[in-house]
Amino acid sequence: MKAKVFDTTVFKRILKYTKPYKWRFNSVIAFAVFLSLFAALRPLILQGTVDTYIKPKDNYGLLLYVTLMGITLLLEVIFQFFFVYWANWLGQDIVKDIRTKLFKHMLSFRIKYFDHLPVGQLVTRSVSDIEQIARIFSQGLFMIASDVMKMIVCLIIMFWMNWQLSLIVVFAMPILVFFTRIFQKKMQIAFEEVRTQIANMNSFVQERVTGMKIVQLFNREDIESEKFREINGKHNKAWIKTILYNSIFFPIADIISSLTLGFIVFYGGIQIINGNSFTTLGQMTAYTMFIGMLFNPLRQIADKFNEMQLGMIAANRVFDILDTQDQIQDTGTVEAPIFRGSIQFKDVHFGYIAEEYVIKGIDLNVKAGETVAIVGATGAGKSTIINLLNRFYEINSGTIYIDDHNIENYTLSSLRKQIAVVLQDVFLFADTIFNNITLNNPDISREQVLAAAKKIGVHKFIMSLPDNYDFDVKERGVMLSSGQRQLIAFLRAYVSNPSILILDEATSSIDTYSEELIQKATETITKGRTSIVIAHRLATIINADKIVVMDKGLIVEQGTHQELVGKEGGYYKNLYDSQFAVEY
Template identity: 85%
Template sequence: MKAKAFDTRLFKRILQYTKPYQWRFNGVIAFAISLSIFAALRPYLLKQTVDGYIQTRDADGLLFYITLMGVVLLCEVFSQFYFVFWANWLGQDIVKDIRTKLFKHILSFRMKYFDLVPVGQLVTRSVSDIESIARIFSQGLFMIISDLMKMVVVLGFMFYMNWKLTWIVIVAMPILVFITRIFQRKMQVAFEDVRNQISNMNTFVQERVTGMKIVQLFNREEIESEKFKNINDKHKKAWIKTILYNSIFFPIADIISSLTLGFIVLYGGLKILNGDTFTTFGDLFSYTMFIGMLFNPLRQIADKFNEMQLGMIAANRVFEIIDTQDQIQDTGTIEAPVFKGNLSFKDVHFSYIPDEEVIKGIDLNVKAGETVAIVGSTGAGKSTIINLLNRFYEINSGEIYIDNQNIENYTLSSLRKQIAVVLQDVFLFADTIFKNITLNNPEITREDVLAAAREIGVHDFIMSLPDNYDFDVKERGVMLSSGQRQLIAFLRAYVSNPSILILDEATSSIDTYSEELIQRATETITQGRTSIVIAHRLATIVTADKIVVMDKGLIVEQGTHQELINRKSGYYKNLYDSQFSVAN
């Protein structure tokens, strides 16, 4: 949907966010009115001063009017300060509310949404686009209102003082209005292009910085640099178009303003020289100020209108995300208790892409307290089972039960609270080890973390680090090795005290020392709770209570390690033999 500069529906929706701050909104309008009155009073008082006291050489009257002009100026400054401050304050409060709503909404999206939408695009919407919405109030709407009020009041004073001179201004104004309208239309298209290019650039930079290791490993620096150069060039051209329109419009507006002032001075001056009394020197003095106060706001309205356009375009983009309904349907009414851990998959079908099933009608039962390993080749559907159990994705058909209750009947938050997952690719935030373990959960104390770390055998490793539990791991945990990150992930899962534990390739691609620690941690945290272990390395799951073998979305074998290894030409036996023959 293409954003409109003055989309009434969209604008009304933005104004809805001013309701909690109605008193401040009204205050800004009040200061805008007072500002326009005080601004127009100064030229009027100047006329009175020139005609009434300078020409008559009345020193006392001159001093009084100069003092009065000073008081009016102070009132104008006071009004200007509160007008600008409150307008910006209101804008920031509004974007705070919209940003909070947007981020909360993004957190509710199912994983499929993030599979399809670039991260850089979401960052642009959440940061720069929302800041542009603030400018609707700080640099757009209220500034336009203030300028329009100032123009109305100034015109009123001008007609009151000298209606004949004012008609010269009235004749010139439609020309400037017509040029301004053309300018606005051109700028609307230009700013839409600017926002698109900014979004493209953010997405590109976000992905390349995140994948910098791949870029450098495959010597892609020159290629990616060239791609960025092209994107940057399009971004520059988009901005140059806006600069071109500004460069044409503002000089034309200045010329019209100057010509109008010149005609007034020429016409009024000739009338004074001819002895005509309808014009005075005070009129000419005050009109030199009035022309600037009338034409500059009209010219600036076009500039402020640009800010409105940017804000409206940005608001349209932000509201598109807010209006997106791509959440898992949290219709459950049961608060999940501490699970016993009985799991059951009944004829479950699932596909990421329509008509391309990844899970093709599986049936699986796991008893409470069992450790079940799931093995199979890449793409067999192992990790998908984990995603479905956590309800990251909705199944196409079938049912999943925990403790004889369909998981859709549980509230999402309570369901996920009872399930802990340790992934192969551990994500750590740019924060301390302690906060990465607790994820700022106030219910988990430092004493809980220390005790848990000792139980699973990772306390000594953490204490060997600078600042131990307060060690900052930096973005994505780059200060730690992959094995160390895995240990933090195990501890994070353990302190949450889950009913069901899932280890997804948690022991792959790590060193021997870390594997020994992880093996000990695995034995500790799986004890007494239902555990699902997904692994390529079959040596790590030979002690599992049950091994489930998957291939192409189907369960092809089930049993203990010994049972499966004894099956001649069985899928698991072939997989096991091939893996260990390679290892040897």
């Protein structure tokens, strides 16, 4: 795809975020106007100083003009301060608003979206790309506007002063503009590649740091280091392209500026020497300043335009996510009450990939208050049932009912509020145990947490930790063992007081002591509420009211433990016998 030098659609969209700060936006523009006027005043004052007071040797007049120049410079510095400060302030407030909107938008995505997009890319979009948008205002838009106004004011004054000398400047400027446009196009393509490589690098580093234990366990340090070297090399190559284009453009711009100045000094100097009156020494002195004020901004505009392009590329990537509509359709209008807990799957089909079903027309009935266990081989579809019940994914066909109401009729937030899940792989945030239990829900008090912890037998374990409930578990809960993390997850589920509880292989990878605590916790939190237990270890679900056996997306057997082990040649009996033989 051919890169646009300037994407007006993206730019207009960015400007919409300035509406809440309209007064500040207009003030920055006003500061830019004043700066252009003060900048143009300096050469005029210098011309007057040379022609009117230095040449006639008027000391009093010279002092007056020097004072005037000092006042002009002071005012320019003051306006420059407010211009830079407010432009940066505006940019930071805008990215704050965009970042908040982006994060809120991502929170609404269905899980399938995160299954396919690398986490590192989302981090890049949410942090570095958005920060680059701020530079559109701090280093791009307003700086360019200020420079353009300076150039316009300077050109007007220059033609008013001496149109002949000004023509020399006008003839030179298109040459610089030509090279500037070529430079901008090349830099646009180069910056696209830079942003792509940054996203790739962030994704790679994030995954390897997260999976460092696997890298070291399987002795892959050298392999991963080599992969990173390749990715880093591509990133380095992309940046070197931008350095090359800068190294070519800026010397060319300097040469054009210097040649123009040389022509003016040569032509004007000859006229003064020959006694022609069309120019003065003061005008020549002023013109040397004006040329710098024309060509330097034009040269810098190219650099600032690069910042604009980087910001536009970053904004385009952010807007791609904001424009993504991958949310679960929350069209329900019924606020889910406290469920009795009856669940029914009726001819449900589902596939993570279209037409590749992992759930193949299952029918399942769970009575209110029942504890139902689901067993089967890996990939049988057990965990998928949980995902569908919580509406993390949309079913392809069929219907799921809770308390005889289609779950799609309930609002999504109220539905999930009534269902608690304890996963095998417990995720804890880098925060205190208390905040990981309540998830910062202000409606759950510390007294409630302590009472719940005592009731399910977790309080003693927490009190043995430094700082007790205020113990910081660090990122992903690394300060706790897997069994301890699991206990925190049980307590988290219990204090939310759900109508339906789901335990997804919650006891598959824990020590004996933790298992005893978890067994006690399980008995407590499942009592009086509908519970679905997914387990590999069949010994943990013998007392379930009903056991559902799944294989390849189908329910192949249902019944109590006694009923299923009594079926000779049955799937469950074979599974139980083989597991019993291994364990005993």
